[in-house]
Amino acid sequence: MINIHSCLLLMFVFFSCTAPEKKENIATVSLQAEEFIPEVAGKLIEISGLMIFNDHFWGFNDSGGKNELYGFSKSGKIKYEIELDDAKNRDWESITHNKKHIFLGDFGNNMGNRNNLRIYKIKKKDISKKEEQKVDTKEIEFQYANQESFHFFDNATPYDCEAMVAYNNKLYLFSKNWRDRTTWLYKLPTQKGKYEITxxxxxxxKGLVTGADISPDKKTLALIGYENYRSYMWLFSNFPEDRFFEGDSQTIYLDGIDGAQTEGICFLNNDSILVSCEESKSFNQQVFLFDLNKLKDGTH
Known part of the structure; x- marks a missing residue:
């Protein structure tokens, strides 16, 4: 009879030798939060997504909020209220843009039971200087090809998503995987249509991803998330084409905002990142700045 321990050892050696290697270069550091916009006007209490466009900052409320996109200034005052025509805010979670369009993700899915996931597409040229206006939208609808069940316990599904970036004329979604604290990467066309994605x-x-953005020079991908009431950021760089996770990666713990519900993220420039949080007992709805140069000069 073959000893069971010997069998297990042989299996371990076999899979260790045959499994493909994945590049991993992870350093864990920290950055101190700096005030940037200490409070945003009351209509925007969640700032679930964050974007810079036309010299203003843009955000929105999530599930149950109005179907409106808000543009606000550095002072936190709301300047623009953009209503999305024929759109509903079931659970808006992320926003991104390319040269011609803005994409707003209605794909929050904490219970894993939604079958109406979609992304609203807006033409930038349709947004005027009017403070209040309505814009047309196109819908990019999708479903997860691997999802067989739509019955999950609350906050236990792998089919939740709150993070999206536009890159090289594609949309990339990063899942908020409640089950094992990983993130799954999906790719979608930017054209109107209905898609199945894998x-x-x-x-x-090692946590829950709540936002994503890519730097203006397209060289760095940033993910924002949290675990055990601590907020963190992942940076990916030196990646080949759109294979973000094959590049160098770095974890950055965000000091000074423990307990904040971090939601949105966007690059202010190639070396500075903005992070939004929603209103809570500990924090106003506001925007923080994180200076990546402080990672380079050793002041973290």
């Missing part, structure tokens, strides 16, 4: 890659972020 993961193209996965990464062990």
């Amino acid at each position: 993961p193209t890659d996965t990464f062990d972020v």
Whole structure:
């Protein structure tokens, strides 16, 4: 009879030798939060997504909020209220843009039971200087090809998503995987249509991803998330084409905002990142700045 321990050892050696290697270069550091916009006007209490466009900052409320996109200034005053025509805010969670369009993700899915996931597409040229206006939208609808069940316990599904970036004329979604604290990467066309999507890659972020953005020079991908009431950021760089997770990666713990519900993220420039949080007992709805140069000069 073959000893069971010997069998287990042989299996371990076999899978260790045959499993494909994945590049991993992870350093854990920290950055101190700096005030940037200490409070945003009361209509925007959640700032679930964050974007810079036309010299203003843009955000929105999530599930149950109005179907409106808000543009606000550095002082936190709301300047623009953009109503999305024929759109509903079931659970808006992320916003991104390319040269011609803005994309707003209605794909929050904490219970894993939604079958109406979609992304609203807006033409930038349709947004005028009027403070209040309505714009037309196109819908990019999708479903997860691997999802067979729509019955999950609350906050236990792998089919939730709150993070999206536009890159090279594609949309990339990063899942908020409640089950094992990984994130799955999905890719979508930017054209109106109905799509089934499957993961193209996965990464062990060891937490819940709530936002994503890519730097203006397209060289750095940033993910924002949290775990155990601590907020963190992942940076990915030196990646080949759109294979973000095959590049160098770095975890950054965000000091000074423990307990904040971090939601949105966007690059102010290639070396500075803005992070939004919603109103809570500990924090106003506001925007923080994180200076990546402080990672380079050793002041973290």
